[in-house]
Amino acid sequence: MNTDLIAPENGVLRRVLARWPTALAVAISIPGFLGGAPAAGALAGSLGNALMMLPLAYLTVAKLGRRRATWPVVVSAIAVVVAARALDLPSPAVVLSTLALAVLVWSVADGQLRRDGCLRVQALGVAGFGALTIAGLALLATRPSLGVVVVAAGWFLHGVWDFVHLARDAVVARSFAEWCGVIDVLLAVQLLLLL
Structure with missing residues (x-):
């Protein structure tokens, strides 16, 4: 058995465990890259409605x-997003x-x-990402391809926001900033590939 893979000082397993947020984000994203994602418009609508979840978490x-x-x-x-969808409340973007x-x-x-x-700074983030959410959802209804691009831009820019916070070690837990940054960028890429 090759113990180099699990040796504590240089093992692959140790490196993966150290980067568990990235590994989790990639694992969650894989089905979308393998054809498991819905059509671009449906995915963009879902992600557009959930975009406000990200700056709300930072603000809170x-x-x-x-x-x-x-x-x-x-x-x-x-849970709020899931409940809003399940209970047929106004769009999750409105609730968030x-x-x-x-x-x-407060x-x-x-x-x-x-x-x-x-x-x-977080309040400004809420305003900026809120504007992208509104623009993306409005455009999905009138110019779907452009709406997809705007929603993808919102997720990509939030990934940048995450990586800045990760580098500065500020506001949120490092594990979240890493996980969120990776998954945000991967979701933005998925949206653009579906166009």
Whole structure:
């Protein structure tokens, strides 16, 4: 048996485990690259509706000031998207935007938005990604190919946002920033390949 693969000092398994967020993102993305993804318009609609989940998570974690809250916040945001779809509520983008607005109002009311530069950056992120969400969803209804490109751009740019936060070791858990950056970029590429 070749023990070089699992030797603690230089093993492949050790390197994969150290990069588990990247490995998980790639594993989740593989079916889409193997033909398991829906048509570009359907995928873009789904991803466009979920795009606000990403900046909402950053904003909420920045508001709480607790990086260890990252994964619970993300799981909660995913649950909101699933529940909004299952219960036939307004689009997940509307529900997520409403939650982001509530966090912003809370931050204004307690004065944290004025005092905390990091929170202000996340608020700007919510505004920017919110604009991309609205533009992407509106264009999907009128000019579908352009809408797909705008939604893909939103996911790609959020991947860049993640990698900047990963490099700065700021706001969210490093494991989330790595995982989210990789999956965001891979989803953007999938969307563009489906065009």
